[in-house]
Amino acid sequence: MVYNPKEDKVKVTIEPVDGAWRRALNLARRTVGKKALDKDPSNGWRHKILLQEHSPIRAVEYIIHFEQIRQWVTTHLVRHWLGFIPIGHSQRQDRRVLNCERDELPQGSLNDMDVLINAQSLINVSRKRLCSTASPETRHAWSLVKKEMMKLDPEMARAMVPECVYRGFCPYFDKCCGYCKTDAYKKQLADYRAQFSVEEPRTDNNPPMKLVEKDMPVDGAGPICIPPEDLQKMEDSMYDENGWMDLGNGLKRDRKGRIAGGLKLK
Numbered sequence: 015m016v017y018n019p020k021e022d023k024v025k026v027t028i029e030p031v032d033g034a035w036r037r038a039l040n041l042a043r044r045t046v047g048k049k050a051l052d053k054d055p056s057n058g059w060r061h062k063i064l065l066q067e068h069s070p071i072r073a074v075e076y077i078i079h080f081e082q083i084r085q086w087v088t089t090h091l092v093r094h095w096l097g098f099i100p101i102g103h104s105q106r107q108d109r110r111v112l113n114c115e116r117d118e119l120p121q122g123s124l125n126d127m128d129v130l131i132n133a134q135s136l137i138n139v140s141r142k143r144l145c146s147t148a149s150p151e152t153r154h155a156w157s158l159v160k161k162e163m164m165k166l167d168p169e170m171a172r173a174m175v176p177e178c179v180y181r182g183f184c185p186y187f188d189k190c191c192g193y194c195k196t197d198a199y200k201k202q203l204a205d206y207r208a209q210f211s212v213e214e215p216r217t218d219n220n221p222p223m224k225l226v227e228k229d230m231p232v233d234g235a236g237p238i239c240i241p242p243e244d245l246q247k248m249e250d251s252m253y254d255e256n257g258w259m260d261l262g263n264g265l266k267r268d269r270k271g272r273i274a275g276g277l278k279l280k
Contacts, residue, residue: 017150017151019150019154022151022154022155023082023124024080024081024082024083024084024087024154024155024158025080025081025082025158026078026079026080026081026155026158026159026161026162027078027079027081027162028076028077028078028079028159028162028163028166029076029077029079030075030076030077030166030167031074031075031076031077031130034073034074034075034076035054035055035060035074036051036052036053036054036055037073037074038055038063038070038071038073038074038133039051039053039054039055039059039070041069041070041073042063042068042070045070057168057169060167060169060170061169061172061209064133064137064169064170064172064173065173065209067134067137071132071133071134072097072132072133072134073132074132074133074170075130075131075132075133076130076131076132076136076163076166076167077128077129077130077131078128078129078131078159079126079128080126080127080128080129080155081126082124082125082126083124083125083126083127083155084121084122084123084124084125084151085119085121085122085123085124085125086121086122087149087151087152087155088100088102088125088127090143090148090149090152091127091129091139091143091152091155091156094135094138094139094142096134096135096138097131097132097134097135097138098129098130098131098135098139099129099130099131100127100128100129101127101128101129101130102125102126102127102128103125103126103127105119105125133170133173136159136163136170136173136174137173137174137180139156140156140160140174140175140176141175141176141177141180142177143155143156144156144157144160144174144175144176145176145177145178145191146176146191146193147186147189147191159174160174172206172209175202175206178193178194178199178203179199179202179203179206180206182203182207187267187273188272188273253269257269258274
């Protein structure tokens with residue numbers, strides 16, 4: 015049966031945890047020895063710390079309410095455990111009335127689940143569940159999360175992107191869906207990277223700060239803004255004269271993503 019998202023009954027609503035962004039702001043101020051403020055940070059400040067993925071964003075929490083979600087889709091989502099606390103409606107027969115014995119419930123039976131989740135986890139889950147290699151049903155459910163987040167907290171929603179946009183390339187090689195070769199991907203990637211050039215005046219005595227390449231993390235905490243021409247040079251340097259990239263352990267990959275070689279066992 016071909017999945018039709020229009021027939022999916024899942025519904026998503028999100029509520030913010032009160033004072034979360036204010037808490038994150040004051041945690042960040044603590045790291046530089048500044049006193050707490052009794053106010054929420056600006057959208058620009060939220061935008062920058064989300065892209066930098068500094069630890070205070072773990073204090074920014076939301077509660078996601080899933081209604082009428084497939085039980086097996088919840089099993090996909092609960093694989094994400096870091097900053098992700100799922101609370102599902104129990105299927106115990108002594109606590110609710112089921113239309114059949116619990117052992118006979120199909121995987122596709124509908125259930126409700128709440129998730130207490132922080133900003134870092136929203137970024138992490140989106141990398142996997144907005145990707146086209148994810149199950150269509152799970153991708154649809156998480157796309158509804160992003161859609162609702164855009165209404166509630168646009169800065170948070172803009173940081174929720176699939177793996178290929180986050181990293182700037184598709185890491186799935188032979189299982190690549192092909193999206194990274196489309197104009198739509200190029201536009202989404204350009205829009206995402208354009209966020210690294212946001213400038214906003216500071217409200218304290220420090221001079222205005224502009225995010226440029228040298229300001230971005232280099233420890234794997236997030237993607238770095240690199241001009242397309244430099245990215246192409248970097249990619250070209252990774253291939254030998256025959257068009258192969260050494261992946262280690264006897265493996266190699268060509269520019270079309272095809273894998274060859276392997277470990278030679280004695």
